[in-house]
Each structure stands twice: as structure tokens, then as C-alpha cells.
Amino acid sequence: MTEVIKEKKNSNVMNINDLEKEGIELQIAIETQKTGWKINKSPSTVDDPSVLKTYLTTPPVKRIDLHFPLGIDLTARNMKGVTIKDALDTIYKTYKKRSDDELPDPFLLGFEWDKEESWTRLVVHLGKNSTAPVEKSGKKKK
Template structure:
């Protein structure tokens, strides 16, 4: 009978170990990084990093080819989120993810994964113009804006103008 009891202890300790692993995994998120669905419930507005506007980045090329590589480490949104959907005008949607908070690089990499096999002449609008957050359409995703050419590369701040245009309508 004592053999049965020791077997149970082994099983109990194994189960306890599984619970510990689950707890550890759940806390691997960096502090301050939010779930976008929670932000929607709480009504917390998100801001898109102005560095995403006018990057001059071609979507079928690596994110490292962006004009200013220092922007890649910048958080895509404020507050930072674990994942966010990026919605293209024709219905394509890609998801950028990072437990430490989605950076501009994470977003560009998610887009690049979708377009890397496309030839330049297959893309009607090959350049990323920027992102737009429209909570009236969808709180949990960003619209992706594209352009035919790289446009003026640099600066940013274009995100605010788009919201103004929306309010005028």
C-alpha cells in the first residue's frame, strides 16, 4: 500500500509542476504592456507612433531597409499592446505580436511576411504610407495606408491630420 501512496505523491508533484509552468508563462509579458481588448473595455484610446508615417519602406523588402532603422525599436502604440491586427484596404489582415509590446519592427515584419514573395510589379501600392486608428470602425486594429512611391521620407506626425479629416466629414 505504501507504494501506491508514493505513486500518488509523484503524480501530485507533477501536476503542481504543470501549474507552476503555466503561471510562469502568463507573467512573461513586460510590465505596462496591455491587451488591446482590455483597452477597448476600459475605453483607453491608443496613439500610433508618429515615426510610422512616411517611412519610405517598401513592403516586400526587409524591415531593416527602412530609411531610419532607429525607429524599429519604437513601440507601435501608446500604451504598448501584446498584439494588434493590421487591416489593408482590400480586406487582408495581418497580426503583429510581441509579449514585450509590439514595436514598429514587429508590425513591419508581419507585413513583410505577407509580401516578401511578391515582385515589385505585382504590388500596385508597394510603399507603407502609415497606419491609422479609427475606433469607430474597429478599436482593436489599425488601418494600413499604402502609396505608389516612397514619398517624402522622415519626420512623421501625419497620423493626427488623418483624424482631423475624419472629423470634417
């Protein structure tokens, strides 16, 4: 007798609406604040590409809305849990054809979750300068 083994769904990935009903609060990955990422460049250009695999929120969610202060709303989706890369890809698709001079605030500063305003979305914060840590160039060569 042969059994078909179905791929198990990641049981810790939640639906954002269920979190709201149950009152489970989101925490945003702190790594989103140090990406040094320009929103019209590919997400692979972040200073530390290892952060791209990190879940955007804890607990991980299947989809989340991203709200920009200028009124644009986007949705990042991943049935296995939205990662930082999923969010950056969603933003990049919207802004990739814009030149640097069209973007008053081209750098991602991070995300903010305000349950009072909306449980199901994150506010995207942009700025004029990168928040990436600056490397010290005082290294000695052998």
C-alpha cells in the same frame, strides 16, 4: 536559501481588449509615416533603422490586427509590446515573394486607428511613392 527571481513582465504592456473595455485610446507612433519602406523588402531597409525599436502604439499592446483596404488582415504580436519592427516583419512575411510589378501601392504610408470602425485593429495605408524625407545633396565636401 536561494530565491528564484522571475523576469518581470513589462507592466505597461496592455491587452488590446482590456484597452477597449476601459476606453483607453491608442496613439500610433508618428515615425511609421516616414519609414520610406517598400512592403516586399526587409524591414531593415527602412531609411532610419532606429525607428524599428519604437512601440507601434501608446500604450504598448501585446498584439494588434493590421487591416489592409483590399481585405487582408494580419496580426502583429510581441508580449513585450508590439514595435514598428514587429508590424513591418508581419507585413513583410506576407509580401516578400511578390515582385514590384505585382504591387500597385508598394510603399507604407502609415497606420490609422479608427475606434468607430474597430478598436482592436489598425488600417494600413499604402501608396505608390515613398514618404521618406528627401535628403538635400547640397553638402560641401572638405
